[in-house]
Amino acid sequence: MPFGARLAAAMDAHGPLCVGIDPHASLLEAWGLPDSPAGLREFSSRVLEAVGGRVAAVKPQAAFFERHGSGGLAVLEEVVAAARETGTLSIVDAKRGDIGSTMGAYAEAFLRDGSPLAGDALTVSPFLGFGSLAPAVELATATGRGLFVLCLTSNPEGASVQHARRGAGAGTTTVAASIAASAGELNAGAEPFGSVGLVVGATIGAAAQGTGTDLVGVNGPLLAPGVGAQGAGPDELRAVFGDARRTVLASSSRGVLRAGPDLGALRAAALKAAGEAARALRG
Numbered sequence: 001m002p003f004g005a006r007l008a009a010a011m012d013a014h015g016p017l018c019v020g021i022d023p024h025a026s027l028l029e030a031w032g033l034p035d036s037p038a039g040l041r042e043f044s045s046r047v048l049e050a051v052g053g054r055v056a057a058v059k060p061q062a063a064f065f066e067r068h069g070s071g072g073l074a075v076l077e078e079v080v081a082a083a084r085e086t087g088t089l090s091i092v093d094a095k096r097g098d099i100g101s102t103m104g105a106y107a108e109a110f111l112r113d114g115s116p117l118a119g120d121a122l123t124v125s126p127f128l129g130f131g132s133l134a135p136a137v138e139l140a141t142a143t144g145r146g147l148f149v150l151c152l153t154s155n156p157e158g159a160s161v162q163h164a165r166r167g168a169g170a171g172t173t174t175v176a177a178s179i180a181a182s183a184g185e186l187n188a189g190a191e192p193f194g195s196v197g198l199v200v201g202a203t204i205g206a207a208a209q210g211t212g213t214d215l216v217g218v219n220g221p222l223l224a225p226g227v228g229a230q231g232a233g234p235d236e237l238r239a240v241f242g243d244a245r246r247t248v249l250a251s252s253s254r255g256v257l258r259a260g261p262d263l264g265a266l267r268a269a270a271l272k273a274a275g276e277a278a279r280a281l282r283g
């Protein structure tokens with residue numbers, strides 16, 4: 001089954017929440033764990049024990065694993081495998097993007113069957129040109145995996161690139177709108193929606209409307225980070241996504257992880273965030 005259909009089923013079953021696995025040094029310390037591969041391993045396995053099989057998806061942030069070199073990457077491989085065991089979809093947040101031929105190698109690393117770093121989906125950057133992502137689109141399609149293409153990111157600096165206008169005269173479009181249109185072409189006709197999603201931060205206010213970005217026309221999942229620690233909540237989710245809200249997968253890392261290390265508290269925080277996201281997006 002393609003990623004889009006699997007994600008839609010997981011969101012229906014568990015609510016539209018993705019829990020980020022972001023082992024910040026400060027969180028490891030707060031959990032009484034060492035800032036080392038062993039600490040990452042214990043942190044991630046606790047998160048998976050608390051939420052695996054109970055939320056739609058988890059999103060390990062590669063940077064926090066890469067910071068520990070090969071030892072950290074080995075843990076990321078374990079996290080991807082362990083998430084699969086729990087039946088929870090994993091989105092590897094590595095935000096890759098490069099010229100097409102190198103993008104092919106990233107695709108092999110993160111989207112090929114049998115690759116130890118291949119989860120169910122990957123975050124990718126279209127800022128070398130949407131077309132440069134073609135190798136990832138092809139391999140993801142062939143293996144039933146998904147992509148989340150950065151479009152309107154949650155950080156304030158993103159606007160300087162994403163809101164920029166391309167073209168001349170009356171027919172100009174913003175960069176964000178063109179990324180969304182390109183994803184929409186790839187997802188055309190897919191049901192319940194396609195497998196090429198976008199990243200649209202829950203913190204962006206009216207930027208989708210302001211940039212003319214058609215979030216409904218994407219016909220793909222919208223990963224919405226910024227919930228919790230970056231300040232967005234149910235009101236922001238409703239306001240940002242409007243008619244596209246049923247395709248949104250809200251994402252929270254620190255907002256849930258700060259409840260740890262107690263398993264019950266971690267699970268309760270995740271289920272509370274999932275309930276809030278469901279009421280905001282599906283009510």
Ligand SMILES: O=C(O)c1cc(=O)[nH]c(=O)n1[C@@H]1O[C@H](COP(=O)(O)O)[C@@H](O)[C@H]1O
Nearest residue numbers: 061123153154199201225229230252253254
């Ligand atoms: O692709 C992402 O997930 C992402 C895109 C974006 O626009 N903003 C954003 O915060 N993220 C990621 O989402 C997570 C947010 O973490 P919290 O702010 O702790 O919930 C981090 O792993 C970010 O790298």
